[in-house]
Amino acid sequence: MVKTRIFISAIAVAAIGIFSLVFFANQSSAVTASDWRAGNIVDDFVFTNSDDMTVADIQAFLNSVNPNCDTYGTGRAIEKGRGDITRAQYAASRGWAGPPYVCLKDYYEVPKYSPGNYIPANNFSGSIPAGAVSAAQIIYDAAKRNNLSPKVILVKIATESAGPLTSDNWPLQSQYTYAMGSHCPDSGPGGSANCDRNYAGFSMQVESGAQLMRWYLDNMEKPWWSYKKPFATNSILWNVVQRGCGAGDVYIASKATAALYTYTPYQPNQAALNNMYGLGDHCSAYGNRNFWRVWNDWFGSTQYSRPIISFKSHISYYGWTGLVHNRGITGFTGQSKSMQAFTIDGEVTYSSYSEERGWQPTVYGGMQSGTTELNRPIQAVKIQPTGSLAAKYDLYYRAHVSYVGWMGWAKNGEPAGITGGPGNNIEALEIRLVHKGSSAPEDSGQAFKNINTKGDSSPLAASISSHVGMVGWQPAVTDEMISGTTGQSHRIEAVKALRPVIKLAFLATLRYSSHVLMGWLSKTGKMQTKYQALLVSSNQSKQFVLYSLTTLQNHTISSIVLYSQYVGWMGWAKNGETAGSTGATRQLEASSRFGI
Incomplete structure (x- = not known):
């Protein structure tokens, strides 16, 4: 389910920029x-x-x-330009509610966590209602439930609420109503915040705002994600209300940054940055600038001063890569360069597997696993967190393997990669640290295969090999392994369906056909002792756009998925269904997940 995109109105943000000068400019x-x-x-x-x-x-x-709360509004309304009257008197002159004024540090509320058109009971009447909990508890609980730092919520309250609520020492009850700007898109008159009443109330705002941040973090790397993407260049507006202000390209280097730009989809221009504690020009926007500024003023740097782990790899024809800290990818994809060795500095132990030497001794503390001068590519790895790291985090990692692509995620010492066969070399590793109790990375298939001990009880284990333009015949693959290439614009020109004799328990017929630029071809072959059938001659240089496969004698191919040029991975087909496209001149570049 697609969530509502969340951001406070630019008008409100401009007001927040002014109000925040009162407290934040003195840091x-x-x-x-x-x-x-x-x-x-x-x-x-x-x-x-x-x-x-x-x-x-x-x-x-x-x-x-906010140490000095003016609960009864006895202080002078100097900040309103009325030093001659009290705050309570000023509030009365504006038709606002009278005292008591409850500061955030003293606020209690009966929490609600299900959307509904009401505001829960709180202590603005002067007493704490039964079942109420403190604002500090509400913030802590939302942070824990959604695996966010409480600092995220505190800073968001400061930058999204009027006042801001964190430092206002005589806040009105209305300032708690939409404290996080959650479910308040800029779709009102003049670009004003059009807040959903179902998400009104302090606890509902804190919880729903935290839920949205967590939902962004957990889903932004899914194929269907259409908002701001991490580890990619994004076009981000300077202002979402003022027309003609344009946008600037930003390479987003963290998922947290992508979540902030999804929640508040604009960036500060140079005018806003030049006046960091004030206002810029008509194209300036302040939400993400204020988040970063307030965090720095309150809590220090938004970056880790000491990485939890750091890792690098030695790649054939390249050498050692640069260090990656905490999470990310080391190595290269799409360049046919194998990984020879890697190191990890931090509370982890790790080992690598090479075809020539098998599993190597476990090392730690930045020691090298693998070799750099003997041309012994790594085919599999194990990485195990230890000590305080293991107590707080789960360590996930996956391997990008030659002729296969990205395999599934392994966790906390499980093997990742392919052993037991030639040519299945690791080209890159991706490593992620995930807080205990947080969501695991997206499911992406099997993390490890030992081809020698596959343990497949089926009498049939179909394998395929593809002829790739400018590359030639690829090694045969089975099951969920990929045949072909992705992201290199190399078309598949032919496919072989192969059957090892040891797997044959009976004779079967494999029927298949292919659609090339000249139209549908057809061929049927009997699976004898050394069955091999060629679909399309490799010297025809035709684009292999689509094929479908079935078998007789009560055995059917379970599923197949194709990688098409300009499209990427397409959906699943099974049992003779058509996979791919015709009439669109989109070449097939890879096929995967082929099995009996």
């Missing part, structure tokens, strides 16, 4: 425009560290940022 560690990094507003591990603050820590922080 001793003020940031400047030169410190801003549009593509890395906050590090993923900082953003998702749900253990960062306890309830007591949050309460102490709220006390520190």
Whole structure:
């Protein structure tokens, strides 16, 4: 289910930029425009560290940022330009509610976590209702449930609420109603916030805002994701309301940054950055600038000063790659360069497998696993977190293997890659640290195969080999392995369906056909002792656009998926159904997940 995109109105944000001057401009560690990094507003591990603050820590922080609450509005309304009357009198003159005014540090509410058109009971009447919990507890619980740092919620309240609520020492009850800007798209008159009443109330805002952030983080790498993408260049507007202001390209270097740009889909222009604690020009927007600025002023850097783990790899025809910290990819895909060795610095142990030497001894502390001068590619790895790292995180990793592509995720010491066959070399590794209890990476298939001990009880185990333009015949693959190439614009010109004699328990007939530029071809072959059937002659240089396969004698091919030029991986077909496209001149580049 697609969630609502969330962002506060630019008008409200401009007001927040003004209000926030009262508190934030006096910080001793003020940031400047030169410190801003549009593509890395906050590090993923900082953003998702749900253990960062306890309830007591949050309460102490709220006390520190707003120590003097004017509960009864007896102070002068100087900030409103009316030093001659009290705040309570000023509120009465505007038709606002009178005291008591309850500051965030003193706020209690009976929490609600299901959308509904109501605001729950709170302590604005002067007493704490039964079942109410503190704002600090509400923030802590939402952070824990959604595996976010409580600092994310505290800063979002500061930058999305009027006042801002965190520092306002005589806030109105209405300031709690949409404290996180959650479900408040800029679709109202003049680009104003059009908030959904079903998400009104402090606890509902905190929980729904945290849920959306978590949902973004968990889904942004899915194929259907159409919002801001991590580890890619995105066009991001300077302002979502003012027309003609344009956009700028930003390479987003963390998932947390992509989540912030999805929640608030604009970036500060140079005018907003030049006046970091004030306002810019008519095209300026402030939400993400203010998030970064407030975090730095309150909590210090948004980046890890000491990486949890750092890793690199030695690649054939290249040498050692640069270090990657905490999470990311080391190695290359699509360049046919095998990984020879790798190192990891941190609380992990690790081992590698090569066809010549098998599994190597487990090493640790940045020691090298593998070789760099003997041309012994790595085919599989194991990586195990230890110590305090293992207590807080699960370590996920996956291998990009020659002729196969990305395999599935392994976890905490499980093997990843392919052993028992030639040519299945690891070309790249992706490593992710995930907080205990957080969602695992997206499912992407089997993480490890030992071809020598496959353990397939089926009497049939079909395999295929493809002839790729400018490359030639590829090694035979079975089951879910990929035949062909992806992302290199090399078309498949022919396919062989192969049957090892040891797998034959009976004779069967394999029927298949292919659609090339000249139309449908047809061929049928008997599976004898050394069955091999060629679909299309490899010297025809035709684009292999589509094929379908079936078998007789009660055995059917379970499924097949094709990789088409300009389209990518297409959907599943089975039992003779057509897979691919005709009439669109889109060449087939790879096939996968082929089995009996």
